[in-house]
Amino acid sequence: MPGYPDAxxxxxxxxxxxxxxxxxxGYPEPSPPSLADAVRAFTTGSMSAEDFQAVFATSxxxxxxxxxxxxxxxxxxxxxxxxxFSSLKELRRYxxxxxxxxxxxxxxVLDLLPTGYGFVLDIDxxxxxxxxxxxxxxxxxxxxxxxxx
Numbered sequence: 001m002p003g004y005p006d007a008x009x010x011x012x013x014x015x016x017x018x019x020x021x022x023x024x025x026g027y028p029e030p031s032p033p034s035l036a037d038a039v040r041a042f043t044t045g046s047m048s049a050e051d052f053q054a055v056f057a058t059s060x061x062x063x064x065x066x067x068x069x070x071x072x073x074x075x076x077x078x079x080x081x082x083x084x085f086s087s088l089k090e091l092r093r094y095x096x097x098x099x100x101x102x103x104x105x106x107x108x109v110l111d112l113l114p115t116g117y118g119f120v121l122d123i124d125x126x127x128x129x130x131x132x133x134x135x136x137x138x139x140x141x142x143x144x145x146x147x148x149x
Contacts, residue, residue, distance in 0.1 A: 035059035035086040035106070036122075037149075043127040052100040053139055062091040063109075065100045073117060079095035079133055084109065094124045110140050 021033075033041065038055040041047035062085040064072050071082040085091035088121040091101055104112070113119065131139070 024033045032058070035061070036090070039086050039122060039125070039127045039129055042094060043129060050142070053142055056139075057110070057143060059086070059106050060103050061085070061106050061109055062088055062101050062103055063097045064068050071113070071117075074120075080117050081130065081132075082113065082117055083123050084119050084121050086125075088123050107143065110143055112138065133148050 033047075033055055034054050035055060038047060038052050038059070042049070042052040064083060066072050073080045073082050083094065085094065088101075091099065095101070109119065114138055118130065118136055121129040121131070
């Protein structure tokens, strides 16, 4: 029947094996590390900056939110930073169980972060990471070179 796999596991389309289907190797594709895993690996020196940034760009980032749209900033630091979190658990540890938040990708963070702002990832976590405004600019430049050559 269309849509059901044949005896070999290949999906069927119109009664024929789908020639565009990837062959089944029997082994699952390795999943990329979570952002929390990447934070740990990067801060302990077992992941390169480029690999961390690749994970960050595609990961979900949890951001506390206020009454108005946009990032909440901490201004009691040397330069303003935006608190962000690698997981909902980390956000709740910082902002409380009933806190409001929004979720975006790391790539969207780099696109939307105001000029002159940095961010701190997992501020109350064991592996807190601070990216000042200059580091954010470098991340944006790296992403642009990677995307557009």
